[in-house]
Amino acid sequence: MTAQAQRREVETVTLDLLDTQIVNRLQDGFPISEQPYADVAAELGTDEATLIARIDALLDAGILTRFGPLYHAELLGGGLTLAAMRVAPEDFERVAAQVNAFPEVAHNYARDHELNMWFVLATETPQRIAQVVQAIEAVTGYRVYNMPKKEEFFVGLKFKV
Amino acid sequence: MAAVLEPLCEGIDATDRRIVLATQAGLPRVSRPYHQLAADLGLTADEIMSRLQRMQRDGIIRRIGAVPNHYKLGFKGNGMSVWDVPDADVRVLGQRIGALESVSHCYHRPRHLPHWPYNLFAMVHGRDRVEVFMHVARIAELLGDSVRSHDVLFSTRILKKTGMRLLAE
Numbered sequence: 173m174t175a176q177a178q179r180r181e182v183e184t185v186t187l188d189l190l191d192t193q194i195v196n197r198l199q200d201g202f203p204i205s206e207q208p209y210a211d212v213a214a215e216l217g218t219d220e221a222t223l224i225a226r227i228d229a230l231l232d233a234g235i236l237t238r239f240g241p242l243y244h245a246e247l248l249g250g251g252l253t254l255a256a257m258r259v260a261p262e263d264f265e266r267v268a269a270q271v272n273a274f275p276e277v278a279h280n281y282a283r284d285h286e287l288n289m290w291f292v293l294a295t296e297t298p299q300r301i302a303q304v305v306q307a308i309e310a311v312t313g314y315r316v317y318n319m320p321k322k323e324e325f326f327v328g329l330k331f332k333v
Numbered sequence: 334m335a336a337v338l339e340p341l342c343e344g345i346d347a348t349d350r351r352i353v354l355a356t357q358a359g360l361p362r363v364s365r366p367y368h369q370l371a372a373d374l375g376l377t378a379d380e381i382m383s384r385l386q387r388m389q390r391d392g393i394i395r396r397i398g399a400v401p402n403h404y405k406l407g408f409k410g411n412g413m414s415v416w417d418v419p420d421a422d423v424r425v426l427g428q429r430i431g432a433l434e435s436v437s438h439c440y441h442r443p444r445h446l447p448h449w450p451y452n453l454f455a456m457v458h459g460r461d462r463v464e465v466f467m468h469v470a471r472i473a474e475l476l477g478d479s480v481r482s483h484d485v486l487f488s489t490r491i492l493k494k495t496g497m498r499l500l501a502e
Contacts, residue, residue, distance in 0.1 A: 185405050195406070198399035204382050204389070207364055224362045227399075231359075237494075238400040240360035241385065243353060247344055247393045254442065256449075272493040280492035283413065285484070287449065289492070290413075317445045323424065325431030325439040 185235055190218060194226055198239065251298040253320040255305065256287040257312070264288070267312045276304045287317060344393050348376070349384055360397065408458045410465040412485040414472060415451035417444075422479050423453055429475055430455050435468035450482060462487065 187195065193216050203211045210220040230236040245252040259267045264282075271277055271291060280291035295301050305316045345353070351374055361369040367385070371378040388394045403411065418426050423441045430453070431439035438456040455472060459465040469485055 187406075195399065195401055199401065200398065202360070202397040202399075204367065204385050204397065206367075206378075208366065209362075209364065220364060224364075227362055230399075233405075234402055235405050236399045237402050238359060239362075239398070240358070241353075241356050241388075241397045242395045242400065243357065244393055244395050247391070248353065249345070254440075254454075258448070268492045277493060279494050281488040282490040282492055283486040284489050285486045287486075290486075290488075291493070317449060319442040319445070319449075321440040321442055323427065323441040325424075325427035325441070 185233065187235070190216070190222075191226060191230065191235075194223065194230065195235065198227070198236070245294055246298075249297065251293070251295040251301040253293050253301050253318055255291055255293060255308075255319060256317045257289040257314050258287050258317075259289050259312075259314055263312075263314075267314060270312050271308055274304060274308065276300070344391055345388070348380075349388060349393075352381065352384055352388075403458060407460060410459040410461045410463070410487075412457045412459075412462070412465040412469065412487050414455045414457050414469050414483065414485045416453040416455070416472075416476065416483045417450045417481040418453050418476060418479045420452060426476055426479055427453055430472055433468070433472070433475075435459065435471075451484065457485070 197212060197216060202208055205211055207220065209223050213220045213223040216223070227236070227239055231239060257267065257271075268280065268282075268289065271289065272280055274293075276293050276295050278292045278294045280289065282288060283290050293301055293304055295304060301318070301320070305318050309316050352370070355370055355374060360366050363369050365378070367381045368378040370376075371381045374381070385394065385397070389397070416426075427439050427441055430436055433455075435457050436455045437458055438454070440454045441452060442454055444450055444452050457465050457468045457472070459468055465485065465487075469483075473480060473483065
């Protein structure tokens with residue numbers, strides 16, 4: 173395996189039964205109560221301290237990327253969009269670095285399509301999206317295909333393990 | 334009170350905003366996390382909890398919970414399936430596709446003709462690409478004659494992945 177291929181290989185982890193139950197249960201929502209960890213721990217047949225330690229470890233290992241309230245960006249008054257670019261292979265790394273340098277770029281993925289770079293922009297105001305799109309076009313010299321959602325049908329993010 | 338923090342929109346006031354700022358990176362992992370937040374922000378735990386409940390009821394908080402790294406959990410096939418369907422049908426079709434267990438996000442987005450004819454996006458997840466293609470075939474079957482064309486885009490590399498900072502400090 174080449175070094176590059178190794179870097180791209182993402183390690184799959186094997187979770188024990190309790191970790192699996194925690195990952196599944198925590199995707200379903202978390203109580204707003206006096207001692208929410210104790211409530212969830214009781215459901216899972218464990219204790220509060222163990223649950224908190226397991227969540228810490230899952231976050232440290234990068235198995236969970238976040239734990240807490242997941243906010244609706246637009247209802248908070250922010251701007252959110254998905255955008256794509258068609259970048260020539262010889263310019264790809266330069267453009268990726270330029271795009272990633274914008275703090276408004278939350279995620280950026282290379283994809284196997286003519287439109288080969290896809291990123292999410294999150295801004296504090298909806299108006300700011302257009303400004304960032306223009307700024308990215310100016311600095312990279314490439315057109316940005318802006319694809320803000322018109323309607324959302326489902327956001328599940330359920331990964332049952 | 335000094336009007337340093339203006340309300341952002343109808344649904345969220347200055348106090349909500351402070352709660353969002355304090356929790357957008359995560360919830361304290363202590364026995365009484367809402368009491369901890371209350372102490373940090375100079376509010377009562379009851380106020381924190383009732384505001385979180387209200388924001389959740391209003392959809393400002395989608396849910397309180399965990400976001401897993403699906404790659405690490407073994408979901409290595411992650412395809413963005415994109416579909417060109419009639420605009421008049423996109424809502425009915427989107428609701429049908431969004432309800433599938435293999436689909437995590439489903440959106441109606443604008444086309445960019447002639448390069449991009451697709452107006453319905455569905456993120457499809459599986460253990461590998463074969464599993465993703467099976468899910469996509471199932472979607473194609475459900476959409477039937479409504480589909481004019483479709484494609485599946487796989488991610489080949491994560492170029493950047495950070496937590497979304499919804500509000501600036």
